[in-house]
Amino acid sequence: MVLRKRILAASCAAMFAALAPATASADANGVKIGVMNDMSGTYADLSGKGSVVAAEMAVEEFGGSVLGKPITVLFGDHQNKADVASVLARKWFDTDGVDMAIDFPNSSTALAVQDIGKQKNKVTIVSTGATTALTGKACTPISFHWTYDTYSNSYPLAQQLVKSGKDTWTYITVDYAFGHALEADFRKAVEGSGGKNIASIKHPLNASDFSSPILAAQATKAKVVVLANAGNDTINGVKAAAEFGLAKTGQTVIIPVTFITDIKSLGLKAAQGLSYIDAYNLELDDRTRAFTKKFIERQKTAPSMGHIGTYSGVLHYLKAVKAANSIDAAAVAEKMRSMPVNDVFVRNGKIRPDGRMIHDMYVVQVKSEAESKGPWDLVKVVSTIPADQAFKPLSESECALVKK
Numbered sequence: 001m002v003l004r005k006r007i008l009a010a011s012c013a014a015m016f017a018a019l020a021p022a023t024a025s026a027d028a029n030g031v032k033i034g035v036m037n038d039m040s041g042t043y044a045d046l047s048g049k050g051s052v053v054a055a056e057m058a059v060e061e062f063g064g065s066v067l068g069k070p071i072t073v074l075f076g077d078h079q080n081k082a083d084v085a086s087v088l089a090r091k092w093f094d095t096d097g098v099d100m101a102i103d104f105p106n107s108s109t110a111l112a113v114q115d116i117g118k119q120k121n122k123v124t125i126v127s128t129g130a131t132t133a134l135t136g137k138a139c140t141p142i143s144f145h146w147t148y149d150t151y152s153n154s155y156p157l158a159q160q161l162v163k164s165g166k167d168t169w170t171y172i173t174v175d176y177a178f179g180h181a182l183e184a185d186f187r188k189a190v191e192g193s194g195g196k197n198i199a200s201i202k203h204p205l206n207a208s209d210f211s212s213p214i215l216a217a218q219a220t221k222a223k224v225v226v227l228a229n230a231g232n233d234t235i236n237g238v239k240a241a242a243e244f245g246l247a248k249t250g251q252t253v254i255i256p257v258t259f260i261t262d263i264k265s266l267g268l269k270a271a272q273g274l275s276y277i278d279a280y281n282l283e284l285d286d287r288t289r290a291f292t293k294k295f296i297e298r299q300k301t302a303p304s305m306g307h308i309g310t311y312s313g314v315l316h317y318l319k320a321v322k323a324a325n326s327i328d329a330a331a332v333a334e335k336m337r338s339m340p341v342n343d344v345f346v347r348n349g350k351i352r353p354d355g356r357m358i359h360d361m362y363v364v365q366v367k368s369e370a371e372s373k374g375p376w377d378l379v380k381v382v383s384t385i386p387a388d389q390a391f392k393p394l395s396e397s398e399c400a401l402v403k404k
Helices: 012-018 048-062 082-094 107-120 155-163 177-192 211-220 232-243 260-266 286-299 305-324 329-338
Strands: 031-037 069-077 100-103 123-126 143-145 168-174 196-203 224-228 252-254 275-278 361-366 379-385
Touching (some): 031 048, 048 069, 155 275, 168 177, 196 211, 211 232, 232 260
Parallel strands (some): 031 069, 031 100, 123 143, 168 224
16 A cells, blocks of 8 residues: 655745645546645644544555555645635645545635535545534535534533523634634524523634633623633633633633543643533444554544544545445545445444534543543543434525425
């Protein structure tokens, strides 16, 4: 098996020069998969190199070739910028012969590449982008949303907390498409459950100082403060919340879009007791434990739900290529929708007409230092959210592919 990889990213100033041909000698008839994400910024730990490793593990599990040709994995850094992602995607699809692109932490980049994939007739799979617009107004017949979204990580938490008496809410929100969508889903869930939304405090992506937003949230006296962000922004927000003692004043801080890598960065002392929604149960069974062990050996971290989603998306795509006996996007997408998703991540997952792959989600809680039995034994599953309850109902979809 040959896996040839090239980093295809640079600063905006040198964007075009940096995006040099990745695999000029690759067989034009081979299948090429492009993993696009944040390699060095705020989302690097939850995606980054780990998603590339996950994609490679899927290719290896599949056998390294399909339709008699080798499978090649490329990867590139979109720098959390939609324009960089768009340039890279066009180059991959037009010049480098990439057949499918996957991952995309940062909803703006995901929306941009999904639209280009539609134009170029290429399959796209979003693992780490979260906005529900991907399977709403922006849906396409050849695009898929795989791991989680703003609905799956907001509604269950909001409904549970409002019912327990935590009925006033304030948001500290990253100021771009993902944060806006996450806050909007929370607001709807809170109001639908009988709660009240009090305030929204915006911050830029990759903010280093959260003292001002945390103090503003504290002043609202809301019972719940939502960190509507992810990656390093969540980590810095949690640290600031602890520094200013929000919990001591009776405010509950929730971190809805959190990854196991974030908990590792925070440490159990700072994070213990926090609850969030996760798509991946590392302790589900022997298969998941074996995959996690193998991933840790390669990457030196446990797989985040973004990583395992990339693995699962690549593997399902390759199964569909084989079943379709073609790399034609429409033919492959049809097979992807018709086949159940079964792998170490998902058991009997289903792909809906809008491209949303539905599967069980988990409410998890961070363990105490006394409870943890190993370096990655960080969370425990509190409850399971069934697939048909975890995601936005099709009856509420704005996707043109959904027949009302």
